[in-house]
Amino acid sequence: MRILFSIKTLLILVIFFTGSTSVIAVEITQGLMLSNTCAACHGTDGKSPGAIPSINGKSVRFLSQALKEFRAGTRPSTVMGRHAKGYSDKEINMIAEYFSRQK
Amino acid sequence: MNTIDRRRFIKLVGGSSALLAMLGPLAAFSKSSKTTGRVIVVGGGFGGSTCAKYLKRFDPNLDVTLIDSVSRFVTCPFSNAVLSGFREMNDISHGYGMQTKRGVKVIQAMVQEVDTTSKKIKLNTGKQLSYDRLVLAPGIDFKWEDVDGLTVADSQVMPHAWKGGSQTTLLRNQLKAMSDGGVVIVAPPDNPFRCPPGPYERVSLIAHYLKQHKPKSKILILDAKAKFSKQPLFTQAWELLYPGMIEWVSGSKGGRIDRVDVATHTLYTEVGDKHKGDVVNFIPPQKAGVIVHRAGLTNNSDWCPVDQRTFESKVHAGIHIIGDASIAGKMPKSGFAANSQGKVCAAAIVSSIHGIVMPEPSYVNTCYSLAAPDYGISVAAVYRYSKDKGIYKVKGSGGVSPKDADQAFRAAEARYAVGWYDSITSDAFG
Numbered sequence: 001m002r003i004l005f006s007i008k009t010l011l012i013l014v015i016f017f018t019g020s021t022s023v024i025a026v027e028i029t030q031g032l033m034l035s036n037t038c039a040a041c042h043g044t045d046g047k048s049p050g051a052i053p054s055i056n057g058k059s060v061r062f063l064s065q066a067l068k069e070f071r072a073g074t075r076p077s078t079v080m081g082r083h084a085k086g087y088s089d090k091e092i093n094m095i096a097e098y099f100s101r102q103k
Numbered sequence: 104m105n106t107i108d109r110r111r112f113i114k115l116v117g118g119s120s121a122l123l124a125m126l127g128p129l130a131a132f133s134k135s136s137k138t139t140g141r142v143i144v145v146g147g148g149f150g151g152s153t154c155a156k157y158l159k160r161f162d163p164n165l166d167v168t169l170i171d172s173v174s175r176f177v178t179c180p181f182s183n184a185v186l187s188g189f190r191e192m193n194d195i196s197h198g199y200g201m202q203t204k205r206g207v208k209v210i211q212a213m214v215q216e217v218d219t220t221s222k223k224i225k226l227n228t229g230k231q232l233s234y235d236r237l238v239l240a241p242g243i244d245f246k247w248e249d250v251d252g253l254t255v256a257d258s259q260v261m262p263h264a265w266k267g268g269s270q271t272t273l274l275r276n277q278l279k280a281m282s283d284g285g286v287v288i289v290a291p292p293d294n295p296f297r298c299p300p301g302p303y304e305r306v307s308l309i310a311h312y313l314k315q316h317k318p319k320s321k322i323l324i325l326d327a328k329a330k331f332s333k334q335p336l337f338t339q340a341w342e343l344l345y346p347g348m349i350e351w352v353s354g355s356k357g358g359r360i361d362r363v364d365v366a367t368h369t370l371y372t373e374v375g376d377k378h379k380g381d382v383v384n385f386i387p388p389q390k391a392g393v394i395v396h397r398a399g400l401t402n403n404s405d406w407c408p409v410d411q412r413t414f415e416s417k418v419h420a421g422i423h424i425i426g427d428a429s430i431a432g433k434m435p436k437s438g439f440a441a442n443s444q445g446k447v448c449a450a451a452i453v454s455s456i457h458g459i460v461m462p463e464p465s466y467v468n469t470c471y472s473l474a475a476p477d478y479g480i481s482v483a484a485v486y487r488y489s490k491d492k493g494i495y496k497v498k499g500s501g502g503v504s505p506k507d508a509d510q511a512f513r514a515a516e517a518r519y520a521v522g523w524y525d526s527i528t529s530d531a532f533g
Contacts, residue, residue: 025163028450030462036157036446037467037485040439041519043526044533051522078504078516079469079483086467086485086500 031094034087038095045102056102063096138166140456143224143234145214145394147171147199149178150426150441151240153531155207157449165453168208168232174198176532177267179298180438181524186264186275187308189476195267197532217398219419236452238414239400239407240426240441241392242266243297246405249388251362260365261383264305265297277382278309283317288380290325290360290370292388295406297427297436299332300482302386304472307337310345311475324351325370325378326358327388333472333482333503340474360385391428398422406430411493412464413451414444423448432494434486440468442531464488471520479516480504 026032035046038055042048046056055063069075071084071092087095139162144155147169155169175196184190199209216225223233245263247253264274278287287309291302306322313320330353331337341349352358352372362371369379390396390405400407400418407424408417411432416422425448426441434440447464454461466486473479484501486494504516 024161024453024457026161028161028454028459028461033447033450033462034465036450037443037465039446039530040442040467040527041469041523044530048522048526049529049533050525051518052526078512078519079481082483082501083467083469083485086497 029094029098031098034091035095035098038099046099047102055099058100060093060096060100063099064092067092067096137164139164140235141166141168141233142236142238142452143168143170143232144238144240145170145224146240146242146392146426147173147176147202147209148240148242148426148441149438149527149531150242150445151238152176152197152199152202153442153445154238154240154425154449155202156205156531157446158452159205159207161449161453162456163206165456166208167206168210169199169202170210170212170214170226171199172211172213173268174211177271178438178524178528179265179267179301180527182264182267182271183301183305183308184473184476185271186278186305187312187476188275192272195271197528199532201533214394215397217394217422219398219422222421235421236456237422238448238452239392239395239398239422239424239428240445241394242427243389243436244392244396245387246390247387250360250385252365253363253385253387257363257365257385261363261368261385263386264384265301265386265389274382274384278312281317281320281381284319285317285321285381286379287313287320287322287382287384288325288370288378289322289384290386291327291331292386293327293354293359295436296386296389298438298470299435300337300470300472302326303331303333303337304474305384306349307340307344307472307474310341310348313348314345320348322349323378323380324349324358325360325372326352327354327360328358329353329355332470333480335506336480336503337472337474339506340478340480344475344478391424395424395428400424402430404430412447412488413455413461414448415451423452432486432488432492433484433496434466434468434494435470437468437470438531439470439527440466442527443467445531466494469523471516471523473517473520474513475517477517478510478513479518479520480513481516481520 041052042055048054067084070077070080144151158167175198178195181195212226212228214224223231225231262270262274264270357372357374359373360370361373368383371377395407400416402408407429409429414423414425425444427436443466469483471481482503485497
């Protein structure tokens with residue numbers, strides 16, 4: 001009886017997890033669409049293997065402030081000032097939130 | 104499915120730790136027995152390899168196949184450093200081991216035919232594969248026929264080295280064999296072509312090599328164009344680093360080649376001048392890669408018109424073209440652009456398969472060029488899409504490195520050029 005029950009549970013689980021075609025591993029959000037472009041320089045999910053700083057797991061406050069300062073030209077940069085000018089405050093916050101969640 | 108994806112997957116469905124223990128084998132089971140769709144990606148360069156990776160990241164249940172004719176992709180970025188002698192071919196070659204690891208099926212073959220009606224492709228191995236969605240990222244091919252006297256075989260004598268691989272090695276060997284006092288001719292094509300600043304970085308890094316080993320040599324640039332990417336920055340660097348070594352002839356002043364004599368290494372310009380080089384790097388005019396022509400996906404420009412929001416072909420539904428082969432609005436033909444497009448295309452395909460609306464895409468390009476190993480310059484831009492304009496540059500964003508920057512700034516950009524290469528190759532191939 002107990003074995004039967006667990007087989008039933010297993011079946012339900014199998015149906016639940018394989019029957020649906022709408023399960024996506026990563027929810028495709030506006031923040032993700034914006035942030036994925038950063039990976040070419042900062043690495044996948046903001047984890048850089050080389051000379052360019054990693055930006056994953058930093059606080060929302062730090063990332064958004066840095067981007068806004070790059071944009072204003074008050075924070076020195078080589079290329080980030082030119083990039084940051086392409087984003088609104090709202091977009092900067094979405095990018096900051098996205099990378100803050102990448103551990 | 105790797106562990107990170109699995110963790111996210113579980114997080115999304117709200118699994119408890121007990122569920123977590125069960126879900127591992129179940130997820131593996133679901134992957135093999137029930138796929139959400141079959142996507143074939145043809146071309147394992149920056150665009151195709153990135154797209155395959157992100158398709159699998161977005162939806163691990165997708166059946167993703169990546170096809171390329173080589174087992175290791177040799178990048179054009181940093182191939183000029185190989186020509187200069189401070190990188191090896193192995194440094195710029197990338198395999199597909201990580202793709203296999205994440206569950207992408209990697210096939211080494213050539214695609215010979217695309218049957219858009221039955222949604223099948225035929226490989227040179229005789230194998231046929233069916234797809235629900237097809238992504239074509241074939242890069243460029245050359246218009247040999249546009250230059251009088253030129254055939255594909257001539258690239259064995261006058262290498263273009265505009266695809267990474269044996270052509271890079273050939274040009275490197277020719278430069279090494281040349282005696283001091285020789286003339287190197289670099290002949291860049293007209294727009295549009297792959298990597299707009301590439302020929303001028305090449306000139307810089309060949310000059311860097313010659314300055315050390317063959318200082319009496321000269322470089323002559325016979326350009327089809329009247330101006331080129333980052334021109335004031337390159338010109339400034341050449342005057343500073345390689346005074347008297349480099350001469351650029353504009354396309355409007357006799358730089359344009361209309362005939363070549365391969366046997367004598369001679370280029371004839373349309374104004375009637377002739378130039379003989381000891382090493383000739385003739386980069387022919389370009390068009391989209393062979394397969395998209397064969398599949399009938401190009402227009403009269405020889406490139407592929409696409410919906411620039413999803414990169415779906417305007418000729419055949421269900422086929423996406425990314426990277427150099429596509430017409431992508433204001434974006435240049437670069438590895439960076441292809442990487443950016445690969446992710447947008449992956450998001451578009453996964454969204455479409457799952458019946459959800461894709462958020463507005465955003466695209467970026469940054470092209471670093473080295474004028475010397477410790478002297479970098481860049482051009483960057485952020486792009487968006489609108490129905491009227493297609494892909495357009497966000498006003499106020501981007502631009503080139505400042506002209507009045509000091510040596511520390513140039514050195515920092517050179518370090519970031521290397522950092523960029525490490526990051527983008529890990530994003531595309533890692």
